[in-house]
Amino acid sequence: MDYSTLLDEDVLAFIKETLSFYPDDLAPDDWPTQRAVYDRMADQFRAARPKGLPVCDDTIAGVPVRCYGHPSEAIILYAHGGGFVLGGLESHDDICAEIAVASGVQVVSIDYRLAPEHPHPADFEDMQAVAKDLTQQHSIVLCGDSAGATLCASVAGVWNSPRLLGQVLIYPYLGYPMNGGSFDAHANAPLLSLNDLIGFADVRGVKQETARAIPCLGNLAQLPPTFLFPAECDPLHDDAFHYHREAKSAGADMQIKTHSGLVHGWLRARHRSGRAAAAFDDILKTLKSLVG
Template identity: 40%
Template sequence: MTDYAALIDAETWAFIERTNSHYPPDTVDYTVAEQRAIYDRMCRAFFVGYPEGVTAETTAIQLSDRAIPIRVYRSATPDTAAMVLYLHGGGFMLGGLDSHDDVCAELCGRTGFEVVAVDYRLAPEFRHPAAFDDAVAAFHWAAAAYARPVVLCGDSAGGNLAAAVSHATRGRVRAPAGQVLIYPGLGGDRNLRSYREHAEAPMLTVRDLDFYATIRGGSSGDATQSPLADTDFSALPPTVAIAAQCDPLSSDGEAYRDRILAAGGKAWWHEEQGLVHGYLRGRHAVGRAGASFSRIVEAVSALGRGSWPYEEGGKKS
């Protein structure tokens, strides 16, 4: 049994306890609407505001059959080398433009890049492939609307969607310039190390993953849903995967890196020691989470400029 008391420091435990304080013990039995309300209240409690000079505009991508709400973040001192398309986490069931609002604003402020957050459709009202279809449509819109490179970024479920978009759009004239995946769920084999060692991790368990997979629907053998199920990992954009050590999903990023490297691509995976799933919200209260967010910012900046500052082979963890 994993000794989390030894792995997790006091700051991170305080973050876990603060997060859990928003959730009643029987939350899993609540309706979807009630669970979303709880999640939204929890996200608001961690909101830290916008960096100075960052503004946001909420608008929508207009398609023939639907509109996809987006929020566009701009810096007073912009860097036009690239733009970022951000896909939020939340198990494909939770979250939206407000849940990751300050994360996107800070990513904009620290990179100078324009950041576009995507409010993709959620399950169970819209099951797979609805979220994927919205993410792909948002990428095509961004590629047409911006002459500059597009960097994909997403956490958890959003990391899954970012990777799925990369697989679906490779080989096109306008493909992603890079992707930064933050504790992504990529449909990994449950025999992988982290699924076994961290099946009962604080913040996310294998049982939780099963719940979200059922809610989302679809087939795990479909690469649009589980990027690790693809049979071809060639021609993918330069990839940085950042994982939390105390998270059953950690090995997904590691396996994804290995397959991209084996196919001749560029990939780097880093496991953040002592951190848990969802730690982005704790980046201003937990030293380890703050350091990780700086790594994420550096990765987005580097990929946006077309540089690759990681050691050859991508094996450093």
């Protein structure tokens, strides 16, 4: 796949700048260094928080969280990406702040435990605990990117609540076999390759494939209104379409839109790429429609 012609100059520049943070001799299993590099990279693209937005750190159900905006009846619970081993409250701070302002409701960003120190199901348990706690007093929308989207979909597939208004899944991993289609066509895509996916899955430490780890094994018929936003140049692209097809067949309310000319991790390019900015606007409008 010739990404130099498939992607525009802004996206190619974003990819080049992202990769510039990763030294050639970085060991794939040196997670402290991997996290430090990832955090420095995320900070490079970090935008200033909108002025006047109240932000505070807290704990919910014993899990660290960061809250953006004033308390509201409906809340967006956001789970960050990073392959279940990278990222945290800082790496997605600006994204959550912008979502809070655009949606007009509070955003709660969850700092779930990371592998390999805390193998699955620690990540799922944290996500579910916070979601259940919030729904004691609020309606919620689940939203996440990459691994965070996986956690959202896993929770929605095993837990049904009338206070779960919907889920918004940004370039998610949903658990279908990693072969054929985009898994082959985009196996060497920029910023996320098929080998990367396999590596992250190994480190996550799933000992038994259940719906708590693999969203496509969940009860798809019970899913709340779901919006899928895969990236075109991403091995995970077709994973979202398999989920969409099976969930619709089960009777779920599902919508999907491919963001063309974009790669996995494009959220950080939303202020540097017209394509990414338009895609982020799609997501913001969708979230606002769900929280009413």
